[in-house]
Amino acid sequence: MSKGVVVPFGDPSPGGRPASLQPLLEITADDMGKIDRIIYSYAEAHVELIPKLAGHLISSGGKRLRPMITIGAAKMFDYAGETHVKIACAVEFLHTATLLHDDVVDESDERRGRKAARLIWGNQATVLVGDYLLAQCFKMMVETENMEALRIMSSAAADIAEGEVFQLTLQNNVATTEDDYMQMIEWKTATLFAAAAELGAVVAGRPPEEQAALRSYGRNLGIAFQLVDDALDYGGSSARMGKKVGDDFREGKITLPVVLAWRRGNEEERAFWQRVIEKREQHEGDLERALELMKKHGALADTVERARHYGAIARDALAAFPPHPARDALMEAVEFCIARAY
């Protein structure tokens, strides 16, 4: 690694324009096009229902941020092979499998602005197609014949599952500590971002300290991403997210804004959080009251502040590398993810 290059946080683009995902999108465009084709070919199966159900989610146009990070990281090291594309697909498959199981577990009605697969094909098929995609993820990884990459992916899969189970056990406890909450999103969300970034360095054959730097970038970006997502669920517009404001609230999810509002609340307010989140007894006007309490205690602003903290670490993880269009694009992507919150 070269000596550190100082990049002023909060002003990532040379021209002073607002932070954008555009540079990363452009740098990864060719490879992301290939990913699309590979994803559809691996979602194929003899049993028709599998590509139909998987395709419903795959074609609903998620940002594909995780595979894009793998591609961007490989580009940053001027990797010239093709294996990064397959690994990026495997990353997206693991993510898609998780989303399918998530929807069943959360009893979600919508995903990426579309009716959730489970409402069309049922919980049963959704669980099993998730299993299929998880298996296809590992088949793809085996085809790369990269044992280190396989190690990272299988650990990520285990961590994600552990995070999901942990989330379930926290579900009915508004007194969840911030530490427990952070541990949960570390497993549930940050692990896959960390793996996605690290795999870009692994496929490029970079030394351990550079792999670790990319892992750190991904991990901290993932935490920031999840915290912003949590804040957006109480403040973003449904048009931007393909998600309606208040989804987490209606599902009674414990997220950082709730954790903070409960901790900072008085007795009467805590009783409110217990009723709406733990007991999920929700009436007309409760969401508005929740937003009001979050505003009163700065719960949303401070959730975004926490996100900025992790975002800064993510950027610094890459700051030690020499300037490179892909590195700069990855750093700007952090800023973009956080800027979504405003």
Added chain:
Amino acid sequence: MSKGVVVPFGDPSPGGRPASLQPLLEITADDMGKIDRIIYSYAEAHVELIPKLAGHLISSGGKRLRPMITIGAAKMFDYAGETHVKIACAVEFLHTATLLHDDVVDESDERRGRKAARLIWGNQATVLVGDYLLAQCFKMMVETENMEALRIMSSAAADIAEGEVFQLTLQNNVATTEDDYMQMIEWKTATLFAAAAELGAVVAGRPPEEQAALRSYGRNLGIAFQLVDDALDYGGSSARMGKKVGDDFREGKITLPVVLAWRRGNEEERAFWQRVIEKREQHEGDLERALELMKKHGALADTVERARHYGAIARDALAAFPPHPARDALMEAVEFCIARAY
């Protein structure tokens, strides 16, 4: 491979005693003891609920037939390393993960004579702990650093999931063809038996034709095993199986006895099968009527006949190998599996 050795089918034991699993149990006993310890260590997790839920199923005392096949196959080649034990554990984990998801999909109330995990901890936790075990299966496989073994395991996982989805799509069709049914159990059940056996040859570094022979042994044993299971569900005693007679019937499952009874039935009988299996409208006396129709058309006897056919192929797959206590035990295990049906 040595020249073929003729083994008379249906009389597997030299002393004329009834076919038993005992020889295989004895040959694999030491290694199976190790498996127990490894399984519990890999079911461990930071989140307490994971070992609790997984342990409920793991400790309920299944036969562990699949890992026993892996160990037996490795022994047959006088494999002297330790990797076969870890691979056998991974086989059992994949199987356990499948059972957990199966119970959710089938809405089962019981498994191995115990209350199903989903009824104690809920469908959500059961799905997620299944995911965790699946991920742990791959972590174990990665630790063996055997790429060929990883290829076999990841393909098996994909096939199992495809078989499960296929089963779901056949669920409401009593007119399912025997071919479709066989394809389904090939994926759902036979694949893992095939992988379990093949992995024993792979870990012992045997040439491709011997791997293929073991794979054929496992595949055909798996089919026979499933068919016998199907027959037992209408004729075995719950004491022997830890399962109540008629479980498949109550769940409206399409199995070979139903497929045969429907195909051989008259119009009125077909209407009966449609009502009880497709529509799951079941009344007092329906199970007795189903058993009567199966008896009338020889559906159970012929299901077991089909099982014997595949059992014979399984035995012949090993017949070409030189005599060896482990080979003989594996061959007798086939006979034992089929003898359960009587």
